[in-house]
Amino acid sequence: MKLLTHNMLTSKCLKGVSVGYPLGINATEVTTSVVDFDPEFISRLIPKLEWHALKQASDIIGEKGYLPEALIADYENNEEFLKKVHHALLEIEVVSGNLVCPETGRSFPINNGIPNMLLNEDEV
Amino acid sequence: MSRPEYLAPPEIFYNEEEARKYTQNSRIIDIQVQMCERAIELLVLPEDQPCYLLDLGCGSGLSGSVLEEQGHHWVGVDIAQAMLDVAVEREVEGDLLLGDMGHGCPFRAGCFDGAVSISALQWLCNADKASHKPIQRLYKFFSSLYACLTRSARAVLQFYPENSDQMELVTQQAMRAGFYGGVVVDYPNSTKAKSFS
Numbered sequence A: 001m002k003l004l005t006h007n008m009l010t011s012k013c014l015k016g017v018s019v020g021y022p023l024g025i026n027a028t029e030v031t032t033s034v035v036d037f038d039p040e041f042i043s044r045l046i047p048k049l050e051w052h053a054l055k056q057a058s059d060i061i062g063e064k065g066y067l068p069e070a071l072i073a074d075y076e077n078n079e080e081f082l083k084k085v086h087h088a089l090l091e092i093e094v095v096s097g098n099l100v101c102p103e104t105g106r107s108f109p110i111n112n113g114i115p116n117m118l119l120n121e122d123e124v
Numbered sequence B: 001m002s003r004p005e006y007l008a009p010p011e012i013f014y015n016e017e018e019a020r021k022y023t024q025n026s027r028i029i030d031i032q033v034q035m036c037e038r039a040i041e042l043l044v045l046p047e048d049q050p051c052y053l054l055d056l057g058c059g060s061g062l063s064g065s066v067l068e069e070q071g072h073h074w075v076g077v078d079i080a081q082a083m084l085d086v087a088v089e090r091e092v093e094g095d096l097l098l099g100d101m102g103h104g105c106p107f108r109a110g111c112f113d114g115a116v117s118i119s120a121l122q123w124l125c126n127a128d129k130a131s132h133k134p135i136q137r138l139y140k141f142f143s144s145l146y147a148c149l150t151r152s153a154r155a156v157l158q159f160y161p162e163n164s165d166q167m168e169l170v171t172q173q174a175m176r177a178g179f180y181g182g183v184v185v186d187y188p189n190s191t192k193a194k195s196f197s
């Protein structure tokens, strides 16, 4: 699971959960890979991100302090910053660990890089 | 041909053996690739712009491979672990989630620039468990899908409706969830593509 996916993912499909965001994240295995850098794609993605959730996930899974506290102004023209966001979003991957619903504490295991978001019938 | 939906629930039907057979069958590969190419056409995405897309019932990533070949980033959701494991083996670029689309799409509002689903939706018309109500599951699916798309996004869902009642059932729930759009019958008698926006 990439941190981009984590940034979009919620546990709102659980019965009784209203927002279900951001999901807590724990990793027992993380890998990094190389993905082609496309500054335009990253620039267009940034307005859709919850910055704080990305920053937190990157602090836990990647290197602490790698991303700044707040989104910087004029990011479209800052290649160095866009590269960092690119790396955090697309190149760091959680191979195993789990995600945790912030409202119920329900845990979703991650195995083989795939979060298991399946719900029991009594949870929906 | 008997419909696989009647043989077993999808997570059982697509076991390790079936997942491998499915993904290696050159006829299946050709069909899935063609249908996904057609679906992307119908998405009418901005030209030459990599988009962030959702693939529902992504399976082993045959449809996803087409999305990435065209330069898009994608997230796939499927209920069959064995299919997703084959997708990992094939080293698809998309990120994968194990999930049941009948329980809804578990994403924040406004994430995706478009969604495709290739040959999966007919499974949702079935009740595999005593608690399954196809109407409710379809509505949950469509309403949560609608929410996680950007405002101008479309969803193109190709599936094999068993009959006109099933087509009607799916269309009604899609409209109820806020989609409008139409049915495109591309390959009469074999394939029906449905596009909602």
Ligand SMILES: C[S@@+](CC[C@H](N)C(=O)[O-])C[C@H]1O[C@@H](n2cnc3c(N)ncnc32)[C@H](O)[C@@H]1O
Pocket (backbone or CB within 6 Å): B010, B011, B014, B032, B056, B057, B058, B059, B060, B061, B062, B063, B077, B078, B079, B080, B083, B099, B100, B101, B102, B117, B118, B119, B120, B123, B124
């Ligand atoms: C014929 S395969 C198509 C896979 C892929 N889209 C392709 O083009 O090769 C149908 C897929 O739908 C998945 N599926 C069926 N019901 C589902 C559900 N309720 N939620 C998620 N995936 C489902 C199956 O597990 C299977 O992988």
